Amino acid sequence: MLELENVHVSLRGFPILRGVSLEVPAGRIIGLVGRNGAGKTTTLRAIMGLAPVRSGAIRFAGEDLTRLPAHRRAGLGIGYVPEDRRLIGPLTVEENLLLPAWAIGMREAPDRLRWIYRLMPEVQELAGRRAAQLSGGQQKMVALARALMAGSRLLLLDEPFEGLSPALALRIGEILQVLRSEGLGVLLAESDLHRVSALAERVYTIERGEIVQENASIGGI
Amino acid sequence: MEQLAIILMDGLVYASWLFLISAGLTLIYGVLRILNLAHGSLYALGAYAAASAVLFYFDRGLWPPGSYVALLGAALIIGIVAGPLIERGLLRWIYGRDPVYQLLATYALFLILEDGMKLVWGVNPYYAYRPYGLLGTVQLGGIPYPGYSILLIGVALLAGGGLSLFIRFTRIGRLVVAIIHDPEISVALGANVSRLFLLTFTLGTILAALGGAFTAPMISVVPGLSVEVIVLAFAVVVIGGLGSLEGSVIGALLVGVVRSLMVHRIPELELFAIYLVMALVLLFRPQGLFAIEEVRRV
Numbered sequence: 001m002l003e004l005e006n007v008h009v010s011l012r013g014f015p016i017l018r019g020v021s022l023e024v025p026a027g028r029i030i031g032l033v034g035r036n037g038a039g040k041t042t043t044l045r046a047i048m049g050l051a052p053v054r055s056g057a058i059r060f061a062g063e064d065l066t067r068l069p070a071h072r073r074a075g076l077g078i079g080y081v082p083e084d085r086r087l088i089g090p091l092t093v094e095e096n097l098l099l100p101a102w103a104i105g106m107r108e109a110p111d112r113l114r115w116i117y118r119l120m121p122e123v124q125e126l127a128g129r130r131a132a133q134l135s136g137g138q139q140k141m142v143a144l145a146r147a148l149m150a151g152s153r154l155l156l157l158d159e160p161f162e163g164l165s166p167a168l169a170l171r172i173g174e175i176l177q178v179l180r181s182e183g184l185g186v187l188l189a190e191s192d193l194h195r196v197s198a199l200a201e202r203v204y205t206i207e208r209g210e211i212v213q214e215n216a217s218i219g220g221i
Numbered sequence: 222m223e224q225l226a227i228i229l230m231d232g233l234v235y236a237s238w239l240f241l242i243s244a245g246l247t248l249i250y251g252v253l254r255i256l257n258l259a260h261g262s263l264y265a266l267g268a269y270a271a272a273s274a275v276l277f278y279f280d281r282g283l284w285p286p287g288s289y290v291a292l293l294g295a296a297l298i299i300g301i302v303a304g305p306l307i308e309r310g311l312l313r314w315i316y317g318r319d320p321v322y323q324l325l326a327t328y329a330l331f332l333i334l335e336d337g338m339k340l341v342w343g344v345n346p347y348y349a350y351r352p353y354g355l356l357g358t359v360q361l362g363g364i365p366y367p368g369y370s371i372l373l374i375g376v377a378l379l380a381g382g383g384l385s386l387f388i389r390f391t392r393i394g395r396l397v398v399a400i401i402h403d404p405e406i407s408v409a410l411g412a413n414v415s416r417l418f419l420l421t422f423t424l425g426t427i428l429a430a431l432g433g434a435f436t437a438p439m440i441s442v443v444p445g446l447s448v449e450v451i452v453l454a455f456a457v458v459v460i461g462g463l464g465s466l467e468g469s470v471i472g473a474l475l476v477g478v479v480r481s482l483m484v485h486r487i488p489e490l491e492l493f494a495i496y497l498v499m500a501l502v503l504l505f506r507p508q509g510l511f512a513i514e515e516v517r518r519v
Contacts, residue, residue: 048409049408049409050405050408050409070408070409071408071411071412071413071414072411073409073411074409074410074411075411080409080410082406082409086403086405086406088398088399088402088403088406089402090398090402091395091398091399095395098395099395099396099399099407099410099412100410100411102392102393102395102396103396103407103410103411103412103413104411146410150410150411
């Protein structure tokens with residue numbers, strides 16, 4: 001479904017990604033593991049159109065994303081959870097969730113919101129609170145819920161477990177498994193291999209902007 | 222007591238005028254992250270267009286109260302024509318660039334607009350005072366006060382209220398808030414930032430032109446209007462916090478009342494007092510009174 005082929009990204013003249021190729025099929029969780037600065041975040045940002053691709057190709061469901069304007073990618077069904085959550089502080093949790101629907105003019109937004117609340121009742125309890133008042137863990141959950149609003153086919157998660165309590169990390173893992181069973185593709189960037197291998201069918205290891213290893217993992221069902 | 226009331230009323234009128242100009246400036250900065258040095262020229266364009274519209278209107282011998290519609294129409298036309306022209310023609314090429322480039326580019330735009338206005342309207346003053354006289358004076362608790370000044374307060378209240386409702390209760394308004402706080406994530410969520418930039422700049426231009434248009438009947442419209450206005454508007458938005466609309470309301474009120482107090486009591490210190498207030502605010506809150514709120518990082 002998502003395919004990166006020999007993707008190169010440079011920032012201010014420095015090569016950050018050097019020929020990254022990977023694949024995320026529908027209904028699969030794929031891990032992208034590497035140390036800080038290895039290029040995980042840049043890979044996700046390139047898929048979202050937030051980092052400029054110098055050469056190579058990014059395809060999603062048969063469509064070439066490489067030169068597609070960044071704001072049109074969410075509308076294709078791609079949701080993105082950045083590492084630092086990036087919620088909009090003065091808006092309520094529900095408004096944060098609805099932002100993608102407003103931005104791309106989703107008609108099925110109320111149904112989608114109900115579906116998200118069923119999947120994550122803990123987010124519904126926060127619906128009326130302003131995002132600025134949430135704890136870090138709550139923000140992670142809300143950021144995941146917000147990505148699901150537009151992300152009906154593919155989810156890109158950047159360090160979703162970082163800084164979470166074990167119980168909350170377990171809960172996110174549980175949600176990801178439900179999403180996989182519903183046919184979503186998930187690309188999970190993590191620095192901790194153990195976390196990923198428990199969930200992912202396949203793990204790519206990235207080092208200094210290059211994929212150095214590709215393994216089938218034990219976590220896949 | 223009577224003098225205190227007059228000081229407060231004068232302050233309120235001055236604040237309304239300042240708010241119309243600085244609301245657009247701060248909104249444009251909040252969304253586009255560009256400090257538009259040519260914002261005062263948009264105000265001056267509004268003033269010139271309104272003066273011409275009013276003179277044309279009365280030359281035709283039309284129903285005098287309709288001249289207020291001419292003022293409004295002139296502001297809207299300037300906003301809708303000049304806003305998109307400047308945003309598409311200049312600003313979109315300098316988004317995200319070094320602030321020095323942006324300041325140079327908008328300063329160049331200021332110079333071009335200044336000369337452009339001289340080319341179109343010449344250097345002689347325009348007097349479009351008739352809408353001012355139409356409202357006569359009203360009695361406020363026994364004190365006579367120009368009716369037109371009350372109208373100016375009404376225009377600022379309507380513009381501010383309308384803007385606030387738009388931002389709080391419409392989907393586009395909520396997207397504008399998202400962009401003010403995090404343009405990049407807004408794009409990732411699907412917001413067409415380029416369209417929202419265009420809309421915001423046009424809205425900011427309409428506000429500046431509205432300020433100019435409704436000021437035109439109170440002054441003689443001459444070259445050089447822009448400079449006086451932009452310096453004061455900067456003081457207001459710096460006091461309020463760059464990018465904050467609430468801040469521009471409080472900043473305008475503060476500057477308005479302080480200036481009015483000085484004009485009535487120590488006229489020599491009129492301008493000095495404004496910058497003293499700014500310096501004091503910056504001393505204790507370098508980010509201004511209402512900085513943009515951040516979410517917790519832990």
